[in-house]
Amino acid sequence: MPEKLLEIKDLKVVYKTDENIVHAVNGLNLTLNAGEALGLVGETGAGKTTTALSILKLLPEKIGLIEDGSIKLDNIDITNATDADMRLLRGNTVSMIFQDPMTSLNPIMRVGEQIEEVLLIHHSDMDKKSRDERVDQILQLVGLPPERKYEYPHQFSGGMKQRVVIAIALACEPKLLLADEPTTALDVTIQAQVLALIRQLKEKLNTSMILITHDLGVVAQTCDKVAVMYAGEIIERGTAKDIFESENHHPYTTGLFGSIPDLTKSSKRLNPIKGLMPDPTNLPLGCKFHPRCSKCMDICKTKEPGEVEYGTHMIKCHLYK
Amino acid sequence: MGTPLIETKDLKKYFNTPKGDLHAVDNVNLTINRGQTLGVVGESGCGKSTLGRTILRLLEPTSGEILYEGENILNYDSNKMNKMRQKMQIIFQDPYSSLNPRMTVNEIIAEPIKVCKTIKNKNDINDKVLELMEVVGLAERFVNAYPHELDGGRRQRIGIARALALEPEFIVCDEPVSALDVSIQAQILNLMMDLQDEIGLTYMFITHDLSVVKHISNEIAVMYLGQVVEKAPSDELFNNPLHPYTKALLDAIPIPKLNSNNSLKNIIKGEVTSPINPKPGCRFYTRCPVSKKECIAGNIALKKVSGEHFVACTLF
Numbered sequence: 001m002p003e004k005l006l007e008i009k010d011l012k013v014v015y016k017t018d019e020n021i022v023h024a025v026n027g028l029n030l031t032l033n034a035g036e037a038l039g040l041v042g043e044t045g046a047g048k049t050t051t052a053l054s055i056l057k058l059l060p061e062k063i064g065l066i067e068d069g070s071i072k073l074d075n076i077d078i079t080n081a082t083d084a085d086m087r088l089l090r091g092n093t094v095s096m097i098f099q100d101p102m103t104s105l106n107p108i109m110r111v112g113e114q115i116e117e118v119l120l121i122h123h124s125d126m127d128k129k130s131r132d133e134r135v136d137q138i139l140q141l142v143g144l145p146p147e148r149k150y151e152y153p154h155q156f157s158g159g160m161k162q163r164v165v166i167a168i169a170l171a172c173e174p175k176l177l178l179a180d181e182p183t184t185a186l187d188v189t190i191q192a193q194v195l196a197l198i199r200q201l202k203e204k205l206n207t208s209m210i211l212i213t214h215d216l217g218v219v220a221q222t223c224d225k226v227a228v229m230y231a232g233e234i235i236e237r238g239t240a241k242d243i244f245e246s247e248n249h250h251p252y253t254t255g256l257f258g259s260i261p262d263l264t265k266s267s268k269r270l271n272p273i274k275g276l277m278p279d280p281t282n283l284p285l286g287c288k289f290h291p292r293c294s295k296c297m298d299i300c301k302t303k304e305p306g307e308v309e310y311g312t313h314m315i316k317c318h319l320y321k
Numbered sequence: 322m323g324t325p326l327i328e329t330k331d332l333k334k335y336f337n338t339p340k341g342d343l344h345a346v347d348n349v350n351l352t353i354n355r356g357q358t359l360g361v362v363g364e365s366g367c368g369k370s371t372l373g374r375t376i377l378r379l380l381e382p383t384s385g386e387i388l389y390e391g392e393n394i395l396n397y398d399s400n401k402m403n404k405m406r407q408k409m410q411i412i413f414q415d416p417y418s419s420l421n422p423r424m425t426v427n428e429i430i431a432e433p434i435k436v437c438k439t440i441k442n443k444n445d446i447n448d449k450v451l452e453l454m455e456v457v458g459l460a461e462r463f464v465n466a467y468p469h470e471l472d473g474g475r476r477q478r479i480g481i482a483r484a485l486a487l488e489p490e491f492i493v494c495d496e497p498v499s500a501l502d503v504s505i506q507a508q509i510l511n512l513m514m515d516l517q518d519e520i521g522l523t524y525m526f527i528t529h530d531l532s533v534v535k536h537i538s539n540e541i542a543v544m545y546l547g548q549v550v551e552k553a554p555s556d557e558l559f560n561n562p563l564h565p566y567t568k569a570l571l572d573a574i575p576i577p578k579l580n581s582n583n584s585l586k587n588i589i590k591g592e593v594t595s596p597i598n599p600k601p602g603c604r605f606y607t608r609c610p611v612s613k614k615e616c617i618a619g620n621i622a623l624k625k626v627s628g629e630h631f632v633a634c635t636l637f
Contacts, residue, residue: 043502043503043504044473044502157592159592160592187364187365187529187593188364188529188530188531188570188573188574189364189569189570189573189588189589190364190592191573191575192572192573192575192588193588193590195575196588214502214503215503215575216577217574217575217576217577218575219577220575220576220577220578220579221575221576240579241579244577244578244579245579255504256503256504257577258507259503259504259506259507260503260532260577261507261510261532261533261535261536262532263531263532263535263559263571263574263576269511269514270507270510270511270536271507272504272505272506272507272508272511273504273507274508276472276474276505277472277502
């Protein structure tokens with residue numbers, strides 16, 4: 001039995017504002033074993049980033065609230081961990097790569113110093129010389145010449161900045177890496193380079209990874225397991241094989257695949273999902289996808305479907321029993 | 322094949338920068354036939370948006386000609402050009418910043434009509450707005466809504482309705498779907514293809530996403546640092562890409578299938594070099610896996626390889 005690194009049970013997250021309550025994550029269950037890469041797929045507003053921020057406990061103060069459920073990271077229950085506890089974990093056990101490399105670096109710090117900062121906080125016993133060595137080593141690992149550590153972020157291009165961000169995230173060799181749309185802001189040819197890098201690093205360092213993306217293509221290239229999110233829930237989960245090759249799918253997953261223009265076929269029209277994501281302040285009863293679903297039945301409008309499992313493959317839909 | 326609606330001849334747009342001339346668009350020759358779609362593909366900074374704006378004369382070209390039904394619109398004075406603009410419109414990339422937040426949907430869509438005075442009676446304008454909203458699939462109840470009340474897909478529909486308000490013949494679509502989610506993206510692409518079938522619009526479709534452009538285009542031009550490096554009918558380009566850059570672009574698309582062996586494909590190294598005072602010869606030279614000495618000896622023109630397939634590379 002492989003070691004469980006992350007276990008999320010029944011997680012519910014809300015954002016409270018003066019006017020209303022936004023139900024961002026609604027009863028999410030997720031486990032991740034050591035060395036695995038999970039792709040968390042969904043559209044804008046599905047709750048992907050909120051899930052990642054909950055794991056780091058970086059939800060906006062006072063507004064973002066974990067209402068229910070538990071998060072266990074590396075056998076420690078962090079649901080009620082204090083800020084001080086979390087500070088020891090962040091960057092060390094778990095770290096995050098943010099979407100936009102242009103804004104996630106400090107513009108007035110040399111990139112070498114930004115990588116060193118993580119070591120300074122988590123490895124206070126390291127001396128200056130070994131820190132410098134580690135910075136050089138990690139820069140080489142992500143494919144940047146160590147001489148460039150004295151430069152500032154504006155001297156780097158987008159793809160290279162993302163490499164710096166990855167270097168910072170990996171400096172302490174975390175057990176879990178959360179990558180929130182790491183390639184969305186990059187051009188396709190640069191995206192291919194960064195994805196290849198992430199793949200190599202995963203193999204070399206045996207880091208577990210959660211890759212958040214809306215691009216099923218990116219998932220197919222990097223992940224072992226896939227979870228599809230819709231309106232704050234995981235509606236389908238399985239190994240990459242289950243999701244990409246199985247016949248049975250949640251109608252939403254089918255819709256997602258249908259929306260992607262296929263390069264190998266020359267059909268004239270695309271088959272999009274009709275309608276829009278539901279308003280998270282006012283979610284529909286029953287299955288949250290039913291107003292958009294082409295296979296909607298009466299039961300879908302009133303009763304929330306349970307999780308049905310076929311081995312490793314889970315689908316949350318009344319069509320499957 | 323139809324008749325050419327838009328042609329550019331040796332079109333150039335340079336920007337003056339303190340470091341020298343930035344060659345945003347360099348010697349571009351394109352033809353778009355009536356009722357057809359030309360896809361323009363390239364990475365950020367390759368000059369595709371500048372090209373779109375220059376063709377509409379939103380930016381004044383440095384040199385070259387832009388022919389609309391055979392007439393050079395660069396010779397038009399501002400009066401004549403304003404008349405011309407009714408025939409050519411643009412849809413912008415970002416539906417969040419291209420709509421005035423203080424105008425209602427009705428006012429936004431009616432504005433071009435009021436500016437060009439194509440319809441004078443107020444009630445007729447309102448009828449026209451409602452008609453346009455129906456065409457692009459916006460419910461009538463949004464007529465007095467403000468843009469912030471709507472989501473990205475609906476906002477982009479407003480942008481399309483506004484572009485259609487003057488019944489144009491030609492629309493430049495500057496990445497109209499890249500700010501949208503995949504399911505919404507497919508809805509908007511279908512809408513644009515339906516409109517083309519119904520009203521016979523001519524599109525120039527600018528995007529960085531080759532998979533989007535395959536669906537909607539008859540012909541595709543691939544741009545790299547201001548130059549068109551390959552131009553071919555859509556199917557031909559995907560089945561038989563010739564330029565090393567086009568091949569690299571196609572290889573870089575992550576395919577949503579397992580075992581498609583993307584990891585074994587050739588990923589091109591390096592990044593786009595500076596378009597300021599570029600050296601003569603092929604601009605892809607530094608990243609090209611098959612570069613030779615001849616590549617930087619002199620400028621390389623687009624060469625006809627077969628039928629409608631043109632490529633600028635020393636290999637051919």
